[in-house]
Amino acid sequence: MKKFYLIDWSWFLYRAYYAFPDMPDKDWHNINTVYWFFRMILKIFLEKPDYFVIARDAPTKTHRHEAYPDYKANRAKAPDDFKIQIPIVQEITNKLWIPNLVMPGYEADDIIASIVTKFRQDSWITCNVFSADKDLKQLLDENVIFTDPSKWITYNTTDFIQEFWFEPKYILDYLSLIWDNADNIKWVPWIWPKWASDLIKEYKTIENIYENIDWVSWSTKEKLINWKDFAENAKKLIQLEISPEVDEIWIEKYRLDIDFNNYKKVLVEEYSFWSMEKVITEIKNKYQMPQQTSLF
Numbered sequence: 369m370k371k372f373y374l375i376d377w378s379w380f381l382y383r384a385y386y387a388f389p390d391m392p393d394k395d396w397h398n399i400n401t402v403y404w405f406f407r408m409i410l411k412i413f414l415e416k417p418d419y420f421v422i423a424r425d426a427p428t429k430t431h432r433h434e435a436y437p438d439y440k441a442n443r444a445k446a447p448d449d450f451k452i453q454i455p456i457v458q459e460i461t462n463k464l465w466i467p468n469l470v471m472p473g474y475e476a477d478d479i480i481a482s483i484v485t486k487f488r489q490d491s492w493i494t495c496n497v498f499s500a501d502k503d504l505k506q507l508l509d510e511n512v513i514f515t516d517p518s519k520w521i522t523y524n525t526t527d528f529i530q531e532f533w534f535e536p537k538y539i540l541d542y543l544s545l546i547w548d549n550a551d552n553i554k555w556v557p558w559i560w561p562k563w564a565s566d567l568i569k570e571y572k573t574i575e576n577i578y579e580n581i582d583w584v585s586w587s588t589k590e591k592l593i594n595w596k597d598f599a600e601n602a603k604k605l606i607q608l609e610i611s612p613e614v615d616e617i618w619i620e621k622y623r624l625d626i627d628f629n630n631y632k633k634v635l636v637e638e639y640s641f642w643s644m645e646k647v648i649t650e651i652k653n654k655y656q657m658p659q660q661t662s663l664f
Contacts, residue, residue: 369494372487372622373417374480376499377424377468380405381457383500383518385450394640401453403641406460408517410647412498413626416654419493420624422461422468423479463634467622471611477504482614488512493619496522503543503606508536534568541577542568544603556595563588574603628652 384404391400412420461468471479477499484495484507495512497504505514505528514523528536545556545564559567567584571577578596581589592599628648636645 370418370492371416372419372483372493372495372619373412373415373421374483374495374497375409375412375420375422376476376480376497376501376504377422378476379499379501380408380422380517381450381454384408385447385453387518390449397452398449399453399456399639401450402456402460402639405457406635406641407644407647409466410644410651413624413651414647414654417496417624419619419622420467421483421622422466423476423483424468424470425476426470426472426474460634460639464631465625465627467624471613474609474611477501478609478611480504481507481608482611483617484512485610486614486617487619503540503608506536506539506608532568533565534572538568538572540603540606541572541574543606544574544599556591556599558591559588574599626651626655 381401385401388400388404390398391403393399469479469483471482474482480497480499481504484497487493487495488507488509488511491511493511495507496515497507497512498515498517500516500518505523508514508523508525508528510525514528515521516523523531525536532539532542534542542564545559545567546561567577567588571580577584577592581592584592628651631648632645635641635648
């Protein structure tokens, strides 16, 4: 079975910057984001994906900003030494011919959802989504797995159900109930994760919860009624959007074809990431290893 790995660009950038210490170059400019971004990408390449794409957020506002002007308005301004590294990461990505995709009006999560939706029904391919965003877990099924690169743990549908006690497709309804200020979206306050999980396990969707609101315990019922508009609006805002452009995607455009000499030239010689040479050689050996065929 072929493997298609999909990467959340923004998450990897922020992880590289905030999770690792500053790393000065010869001119004493911080390049920790550049270095650790590609170290993480190379680590993924060790798993020998057949297809690969980095999904990038569009530089323009999305429909979420139009529907809710305060969307992500609470986020602090990115540090200057982080922002100046992003074009360098993009430049190296292009030099290495690593497949990446941006769609105007769509966030990286939407792009990942669009691609997965297109290929998830193909029995010959497994999609592996690399992100820590919980809303992407709605994509889980028998042909879609999810890797949290902060822990480097891979989840499947069974793992998800063991954790949340409901099916992945209801994760948006769950997230619409619990308070999470990351995107500055108002959820229902004082509904704790265990309560939300019990509600979704019992009623599945936000809509069905409100249709059966008289059966909900009094203290929870009062909160749900008072904050109904926020719950319904939150679900709309975190709903993943499927781009119609995905119909034009040709999977061979995202076949991972690594030019190992070019990788060494760019990462090792040009950017002086000497420790990456060993990793690149290790990846090369893995890709060039003869594939074992079954005797049966």
